Amino acid sequence: MVQLGSSKAEASRPLSRRVSELERSLAEELARAKRQRDGQRAFFEQLLAGKPLGAVLDALIHTVEAEMDGAMCSILLLDAAGERLFHGAAPSLPVEYCRQIDGLAIGPTVGSCGTAAALDRTAIVTDIEEHPAWASFRELARAHGLRACWSVPFHDGQGKVIGTFAFYYRAPREPTRDEITQCQDIAHLAAIAVEQTRIREAHAQSVEAVRRSQEEVIQAQSEAIAELSLPLIPITDDVLVMPLIGPIDERRAERVISALLAGIGARGAKAAILDVTGVPVVDAQVGGAILRAANAARLAGARVVVTGAKPAVARMLGDMGAWMGGVTTCSTLKSGIALAEAMVRARGA
Numbered sequence: 221m222v223q224l225g226s227s228k229a230e231a232s233r234p235l236s237r238r239v240s241e242l243e244r245s246l247a248e249e250l251a252r253a254k255r256q257r258d259g260q261r262a263f264f265e266q267l268l269a270g271k272p273l274g275a276v277l278d279a280l281i282h283t284v285e286a287e288m289d290g291a292m293c294s295i296l297l298l299d300a301a302g303e304r305l306f307h308g309a310a311p312s313l314p315v316e317y318c319r320q321i322d323g324l325a326i327g328p329t330v331g332s333c334g335t336a337a338a339l340d341r342t343a344i345v346t347d348i349e350e351h352p353a354w355a356s357f358r359e360l361a362r363a364h365g366l367r368a369c370w371s372v373p374f375h376d377g378q379g380k381v382i383g384t385f386a387f388y389y390r391a392p393r394e395p396t397r398d399e400i401t402q403c404q405d406i407a408h409l410a411a412i413a414v415e416q417t418r419i420r421e422a423h424a425q426s427v428e429a430v431r432r433s434q435e436e437v438i439q440a441q442s443e444a445i446a447e448l449s450l451p452l453i454p455i456t457d458d459v460l461v462m463p464l465i466g467p468i469d470e471r472r473a474e475r476v477i478s479a480l481l482a483g484i485g486a487r488g489a490k491a492a493i494l495d496v497t498g499v500p501v502v503d504a505q506v507g508g509a510i511l512r513a514a515n516a517a518r519l520a521g522a523r524v525v526v527t528g529a530k531p532a533v534a535r536m537l538g539d540m541g542a543w544m545g546g547v548t549t550c551s552t553l554k555s556g557i558a559l560a561e562a563m564v565r566a567r568g569a
Contacts, residue, residue, distance in 0.1 A: 239554045242455060246463055250451075250498075263409065267437055273417045277309035277410060284406050285312060288399070292388040295410050296324070296333050298381055305333055308383060308414075317364045321357075329353045332371035333384040340381050342400065344370045347392040368393040372403045374411035385410050412437065452483040455557060458490045458564045465498035473509030477516050484520045490567055491560035492517050495553055497528030507533075507540050514547040523548070523563050527556035 263283065266276045281293040295308035307322045324330065326338040335353050336343040345351040346368055348361045354369075361367070371386040385407035387395070395403070419433045453461045460483050464476065480492055494510060496502055514524040526537065526549045534549040550556040 235554070235558060238455070239557060242453070242461070242557070243553070245453060246451075246461075250463070250465065263413075264437060267413055267416060268434055270420065273413060274309055276413045276417070278311050280406065280409055280413065281309055281311055284402070288387065288402075290389055290391075292390075293406075294318075294333070294386045294388065295383060296321075296337075296386070297383040297414060298326070298337055302326075302381070305337060305384065308410075313388060314364045317360065317366070320360060329355070331357050332369040333386050336371040336373045336384050336386075337381055340373050342370070342372050342404075344395060344400075346394045349392075365390050367391050370395050370400070370403060372400075372407040374407040374414075376411065376415050382414055383410060452479055454483075454487060454489075455493075456561070456564075457487065459493065459557070459560045460484065460487065460489045460491075461493040461495060461553075461557075463495040463498060467501065468499060468506045468509055470505070470509075473506075473512065476509065477513045480513055481516055481520055484517060484522045489522050490564045491523050491525065493525045493527055493553070493556050493560055495527045495556070496533070497553070499528075502529065502533045502536075504536070504540070507537055510537065511540060511547065523560070525550060525556045525560050525563075527551070527553045 263276065263280045266279055277295050281295065284293055285291055292310070292312040294310040294313055296305035297308045298305055303325060305321075305324045305326060307318055310318050321331075321333075324334055326334040328335055328338050329352060330338065331354055332343045332345050343353070345353060348354045348358060348367050348369060354361060361369075366388050368389040368391065369386055371384045373381045373384050376382045385403060387399070387403060416433050416437050451463060453463075455461055460480075462476070462480060462483075468476070476494075480494075483489065484492060494513065496506075496510075499506060510524075510526060517524050524547050526534075526547060529537070529549045529551065531551075537547060537549060548559060550559055
């Protein structure tokens with residue numbers, strides 16, 4: 221999430237400058253989302269091609285590390301008995317460190333990964349030198365310059381822990397909320413890779429089983445990419461912008477509504493801008509999704525402005541009764557920001 225400053229500071233600067241900064245921030249956010257989508261696409265292509273699990277997990281980790289400054293990631297896999305963790309992938313961690321923790325017996329005070337697997341919950345250690353869970357492994361971590369480790373367990377389709385995904389750092393460090401969310405998202409992708417690989421191996425002779433697993437992976441890919449395409453950017457304390465990119469179906473529409481309501485509730489926003497410039501087709505289905513989002517936002521105490529809408533789209537929304545749901549359309553993001561801020565001022569008056 222990009223924070224451009226407080227509402228008072230923003231109001232004192234020219235609108236053109238604020239729009240320029242917002243557009244630059246949007247461009248950076250979209251570029252980051254594209255890199256993530258491209259990396260995930262490569263990951264799923266390798267998985268669908270039947271590449272070895274280690275290579276698939278390595279590709280996933282390289283994608284994450286490219287976006288996380290200073291992070292070294294590790295994936296450990298839990299054995300069938302649910303007692304020990306074995307090496308899955310860790311391309312940036314020291315080889316000797318990986319060798320010494322291979323086959324680690326899990327437990328409630330066994331480092332970050334052993335604890336996460338044993339307790340089935342995220343284990344965050346901001347300073348390995350100080351945390352009791354690392355008492356037996358502190359010297360090993362120190363020898364390899366490791367000072368912080370966050371670990372998230374991941375599960376199979378029945379909810380059973382099958383491995384852990386971890387971030388290591390060479391300095392004490394506390395995760396942000398977005399970093400924890402990203403860690404959980406990547407752990408979910410690792411779970412998909414592990415489970416689908418096991419399914420493929422178990423049903424190597426069954427064409428119907430392979431086809432079914434591929435369909436599940438494709439569906440998971442679509443969901444993962446959709447999750448990355450809902451950035452919510454605050455302009456001021458009262459105004460949020462959500463740039464929508466790519467096609468919108470029923471499932472993604474529900475995600476738009478959920479993300480919008482969460483942002484409005486968290487910040488107490490009074491106006492939200494849905495920018496549809498990046499949506500290739502705005503048909504009646506998409507229009508209906510916009511109206512549902514607007515109605516939900518109105519019930520949460522915010523007005524909705526739709527920007528980037530072509531005249532035909534604006535007419536369609538009007539015909540669908542957009543004005544009754546408190547939706548206003550603008551052709552450009554700049555005019556939409558000005559309108560949203562005017563709405564907030566008028567509401568305050």
